[in-house]
Amino acid sequence: MARVVLRGRSAAMSAAMPALRRAARHGQSGILVVTGEAGIGKTAVLDAIGAQATGMGFRVGVGKADEIGRISPGAPVLLALRNGARPLLDSTAMTEFDGLADHPLVLLDRVGARLERVAGVAPVLIVVDDVQWADQLSRLALRVLPERLAGDPVVWLFATRDPADELTTPPAPTVRLETIPLGPLTAADVAAIARDRLGHPASPAAQRMLDGVGGNPFLVTQILDGLARGGPDGVPPPSFVRAVEAALDGLPDRTVVLLAAVLGRAFAIDEAQRIVPSVSSADADAAVAAGLLTRDGHRLCFRHDLVRETVYLGLSEAVRRDLHRRCARYLLASGHDALAAAPHARAAATPGDEESAAILCEAAHEAAGPLPETAGDLVIEAFELVRPGQGSWEPTGERCVDVLHRVQRCADAVRVADVVLARAHDAETFARIQVLAARALWRIGRPAESVARIDDALAAPGVSAALRARLGAARALALTRMAPAWRSRQACEPALSDARAAGDRDATMLALQAMGELARNSGHHAESLAYFRELRSVSGTSYLAEEIIELQLLDRYVDAGRLLEAAHQDDRGGIEATLPSVTAAQMWQDFNLGRLDDAEAGARTLVTIGRELGDHVHELDAVLVFSAVALLRGDLAEAAERLAPATTGEAADDSVRLPGLTLMEGWLAASDGRAAEARTILRPLLFSARDSSADWPWWPGWMRVFVRVGRATRDQRFSGEAVAIAAEGAARNPGVASFQGVALATRGLVHLDLDALTEATAVLERSPRPMLRGNAAEDRGRLLLGYGKRAEGLAELDRAWAIYRGIGARAAMVDVQRVMRRAGARRAKWETDAARPRAGWAALTDAEVKVAELISAGHTNKAAARMLNLSPNTVSTHLRSIFTKLDVQSRVQLTNAVHAMRPTT
Secondary structure: OOOHHOOOOEEEEEEHHHHHHHHHOEOOOOEEEOOOOOOOOOOHHHHHHHHHHHHHOOOEEEEOOOOOOOOOOOHHHHHHHHHOOOOOOHHHHHHOOOOOOOOOOHHHHHHHHHHHHHHHOOOEEEEEHHHHOOOOHHHHHHHHHHHOOOOOOOEEEEEOOOOOOOHHHOOOOOOOEEEEEEOOOOHHHHHHHHHHHHEEEEEOHHHHHHHHHOOOOHHHHHHHHHHHHHOOOOOOOHHHHHHHHHHOOOOOHHHHHHHHHHHHHOHHHHHHHHHHHOOOOHHHHHHHHOOEEEEOEEEEEEEHHHHHHHHOOOOOOHHHHHHHHHHHHHHHOOOHHHHHHHHHHHHHHHOOHHHHHHHOOOOHHHOOOOOHHHHHHHHHHHHHOOOOOOOHHHHHHHHHHHHHHOOOOOOHOOOOOOOHHHHOOHHHHHHHHHHHHHHHHHHOOOOOHHHHHHHHHHOOOOHHHHHHHHHHHHHHHHHOOOHHHHHHHHHHHHHHHHHHOOHHHHHHHHHHHHHHHHHHHHHHHHHHHHHHHHHHHOOOOOHHHHHHHHHOOOOOHHHHHHHHEEEEHHHOOOHHHHHHHHHHHHHHHHOOOOOOHHHHHHHHHHHHHHHHHHHHHHHHHHHHHHHHHHHHOOOOOHHHHHHHHHHHHHOOOOHHHHHHHHHHHHHHHHOOOOOOHHHHHHHHHHHHHOOOOOHHHOOOOHHHHHHHHHHOOOHHHHHHHHHHHHHHHHOOOOOOOOHHHHHHHHHHHHOOHHHHHHHHHHHHOOOOHHHHHHHHHHHHHHHHHOOHHHHHHHEEEEEEEHHHHHHOOOHHHHHHHHHHHHHHOOOOOHOOOOOOOOOOOOHHOOOOOOHHHHHHHOOOHHHHHHHHHHHHHHHHHHHHHHHHHHOEEEHHHHHHHHHHOOOOO
């Protein structure tokens, strides 16, 4: 059929050539997407393009998604890496991916690094057919990897039936994507193909039949093959289905073909016999002779997907369910996990089917980490299969609530919990499910309902001591989001004591989390660090990011950096499960240390990860840092634009979104000279800070914003409250320079106390946070000028300006320059410090210059990341920005640009 299809596809073949040439000659990447209906010839075109690429020196990998096996994580992409006579990766390299299907970010990182290495030797073509059936992990890979490898000579070739598939849109501006739509063959092509196949023009009757198939190459071939074999002339195209049925009827036993349709993939005859023992090799030979199946080495498969679909649709419901059930049992018995058996269990399921429900439930448990959306769907399906009167109904419901909470479908978790609770037969079951519901409610910001449910469970007689401890710990955790710290502590401390006495791991984890949250929300960061460290020792790596954040708040950035470095280097230890939180911790590390370029790159990476994984809390964190960086650089319009989507979003609950957004909106208004509006926005936050269950009052730096707003509006009560909270933060964190210095600086600013500001600048010299040092120097310089100490004041302002310049805080630089100009000072360095241009070498940030130099020197993304102590994702983010600013599209062009543009020293 391939020759037939390609006869009418010269335009499609020509469309692929520019992308292949750009990769082969200039090292540029690209994506080609072939679209068209089933049977239109997409596979033949992909095969031909692959052959062209091979002739041009490409290394080619070919994979294919299939409908039945679509839950198998990453199979099409991994198949493309190991398939063919000359696989892209050898068996030794492929072992690196063993066991990583549950750790998608690590898997993609390793695949990207390996492909980067291969592309350094020869251009690469990755072909994936039928991506409309690709599983969630494969789709993630096919979105992320082309963007990551944008500077390498890697061409991605996909085929899909869906012209609106998300993969038909470019993943990033730096990745060129071209779509090759395959329409029906023209009448002239069909006529030429008929002459080729029949040796003469089609008869009028045959031509009418050919005209009726709409130019579908597969059906054209089937019709012409029938005519060439002497079949009746003029059989209408709808008879194709009946022809398939006739072929089935002609078999001694059709079971092997029916099984092939249900399996949906190539298989060996001995595998088929383990599923259905009655199948024989003779049956397979007969199916091949009938043209229904074909051989691929020792494996059998359908000649075309349309044949498989036709056979599958013709199955009776009873036969279809029976074969799917046999396939599911075979996969489990042969050592496959439940996720592999789940598609068959799903197709076999009937109401009340406990066997299928158990498989789907276990598959959901397995998928909760790598495929959260799939896990949620599977576990809900499992629960909906079982009936309330069946013995597995309550356990399935309980597991359903647990999985839904883990994948952050908390509203669904509460809904299912309520259904199960309405029929719960005993106090223990009731209590266990209420704990799960309470945890879900806490995560979505409904702590009052969480407490009410827990109180109901605690009031019931017959609850074991271990479960009472778990309920008490969950109640304490809920109170950290709804009560002042003193009241929360009255619940959290007894809860931890009870949990430890009961020896219940879940209770202990909940209680430790509650204590860590309580301590952080009340600004006792050393105490919080101790609890999160203990929690990490109990739970593994789940709370590593919380520990890093607390180290940062204690000015222990060196220690935090060591943990971050260890996290980046830990490929297999479970860190991948917390990568969004670790990325967020790295982003705050960079932001607080004044590495604004790296913080912005980390925020961009975190937005991508958050959207891919549905982690809206960390996505919001990234949006706030995005906006803050723009504010510090003096671009208010960009800060507002970056903040706008989060202000109207509903992905996260208001209790999660609003405190941070309100702070940013107040800071934005203050930066824009709208002090009165800023005070109106910030007043509710400030005067409820002591009773707040949020942690923002105890992050150094915010109180200076409040003090400046209070001074601008001459609101002494407002300013005084900010000073008092800053002093409390210092008292709760003794010896921490950032807290102590901010407390002194805000007091000096409000009371015009030069001694306090002088002491603040001295204390903050020990702080690792340059912005705080610059703020104190600026405030002291302004006050010195006000006291008539011009020379000393200008010197201090010069020092503040240098600090701000060093971190790229242009807005603060401009403010300092304005004050100094009013004092009659001029500096030549001001004139040479124009805003960074948007294009060219001068547009690159310091971080981008380092990345550009390493990549142009031949280092891979992963090697550059290791040398710069960054994640490969962040290096990829920098690289995309570099490509845009330097107007290059490949590593080869980047190398040339670096040599041509980089200033000589």
